[in-house]
Amino acid sequence: MSYILGISALYHDSAAALIHDGEIVAAAQEERFSRRKHDSRFPQNAVHYVLSEAGITLADVASVVFYDKPFLKFERLLETYLATAPRGFNSFRKAMPVWLREKLFLKDLLVRELRQIESGFSGEQLMFSEHHFSHAASAFYPSPFEEAVVLTLDGVGEWATTTVAMGKGSDLRIDKEIHFPHSLGLLYSAFTYYTGFKVNSGEYKVMGLAPYGEPKYKATILENLIDVKEDGSYKLNQAYFNYTHGLTMTNQAFADLFGQPVRKPETDDLTQFHMDIAASVQAATEEVVLRMTRALAREYDCPNLCMAGGVALNCVANGKILRDSAFKDIWIQPAAGDAGGALGAALGAWHGEMKKPRTVQRGDAMKGAYLGPSFDTQEVAAQLEKAGARFEILDDDEIIARTVDALSEEKAVGWFQGRMEFGPRALGGRSILGDPRSPSMQKVLNLKVKYRESFRPFAPSVLREHVSDWFELDYDSPYMLLVADVHESIRQQMSDEESRLFGIEKLNVKRSDIPAITHVDYSARVQTVHQETNPKYHALIDAFRDRTGCPVVVNTSFNVRGEPIVGSPEDAFRCFMGTGIEVLVVGNAFLRKEDQNPDLAENYEEKYELD
Incomplete structure (x- = not known):
């Protein structure tokens, strides 16, 4: 009888999830307790909640699993800086103090935080999962499929931004990856920034704005910003972006390409131009994802698709994947963003590391996603x-x-x-x-x-x-x-x-x-x-x-x-x-x-x- 606690924290949308012998007991985001939207701090409140839901203490937990590997992320930061030096110095200078104070020594920080919950916590039961494996595990293991192709798409994890995995029973292996700086999530976030919305929270506004416009700039995007192959693999043209070395998502060349500056949300109205831009990036994203899913269906000859990662919250694209019918059935993790990584980390440890068998449940294993607190x-x-x-x-x-x-x-x-x-x-x-x-x-x-x-x-x-x-x-x-x-x-x-x-x-x-x-x-x-x-x-x-x-x-x-x-x-x-x-x-x-x-x-x- 084993409890495993999964944690995602310190980037955005911190969360905690608890499983018991592979069954999901509870999961919650820290923001719901702290009242700070997208709270990225260590999820003290969420951890307290999931433990109380099970009626246990941290001493009863066999393993605590963090949803990504900070050393690999730090390696990316250093390599990216060296590749773009000296242009990225300001960005590097701002990031370094936080990394050297907290994230590079994340194990020590996690142990300190967990000792505030349970003073005797030793740290020996602390494990680390890779970011995209956590996403993939969150999508496959609770799904209603015995086997499935698993596609994860987000901004960036450690290095990976897009992965393809194959899940069978309790086995899950990542077969392919696209690496930073090439990222469909960061492409969408670049347009979120360009249209004046907040990156990492305003992407759904771009999706909601898209139907008011015409995709006039789709060809411009596909010809200049992203090189998409027939199988959906892609590269971004870094001449138009600033996120590898600067403090903004896009640069002047990006604005020149579309003929207007970045919208200032405080002073600039949303115009038909912004609606057309939203429609265009949405159409381009759908084009990339559909090429990808069609190619994967042909390659793997499997009728089932699972998805996670922030891009999997793009429900317009998801609807088109379903109607396209390259895959007969699809299942998307409801907490597809980083919060769901806490659940994936725990499930990945149980089935992947501990080699425990998996029971496929009718519908799915998420219990309708009703996994948080209730009140009598x-x-x-x-x-x-x-x-x-x-x-x-x-x-x-x-x-x-x-x-x-x-x-x-x-x-x-x-x-x-x-x-x-x-x-x-x-x-x-x-x-x-x-x-x-x-x-x-x-x-x-x-x-x-x-x-x-x-x-x-x-x-x-x-x-x-x-x-x-x-x-x-x-x-x-x-x-x-x-x-x-x-x-x-x-x-x-x-x-x-x-x-x-x-x-x-x-x-x-x-x-x-x-x-x-x-x-x-x-x-x-x-x-x-x-x-x-x-x-x-x-x-x-x-x-x-x-x-x-x-x-x-x-x-x-x-x-x-x-x-x-x-x-x-x-x-x-x-x-x-x-x-x-x-x-x-x-x-x-x-x-x-x-x-x-x-x-x-x-x-x-x-x-x-x-x-």
């Missing part, structure tokens, strides 16, 4: 009372009936239930819900609840048994990682006048019977809801269907722009009071905004640094 009614009531909330405790049937009432009245509902999700998506555990039939819901949620850009799309949660009636999809998508078009039968065709609209003007055109979740290109980022993994959320949507005939609700994460997703009932109440959310449902506690003391309201619009 007593804990909920205590936290809400402490916060000064006024609430009622209702039984399950009444909670669902009252929530359906609120949704039907087009109210924004904070929905805090069960265990918290692991990964960047809210999946009906820590969500804000709305009526997808409302033409005004997208704008209201963006501007009055989330305090974010009006173009940002919202996702639908749909009952799995009804997904193919409403979307061009008949496939499990429990983790909101596949984009599909809304069904032809519920689309509303645009008039000639509407068709001539450009860019953000398209936003106000009603495109379907569920306009709040229909993007401007008729697409939606679909989450299928399964009774087995989230019975209460399933029951709520089913009750909404009984009332309205619509088995779909709007689902967006329970937070405002720049804030981590809420982690506790107190967090939920504060966000409720600081935003336009009108009803809050925490477990079996029901709260209405008009019942609350208005003095408890905070200014959430300016509370968090913009992401």
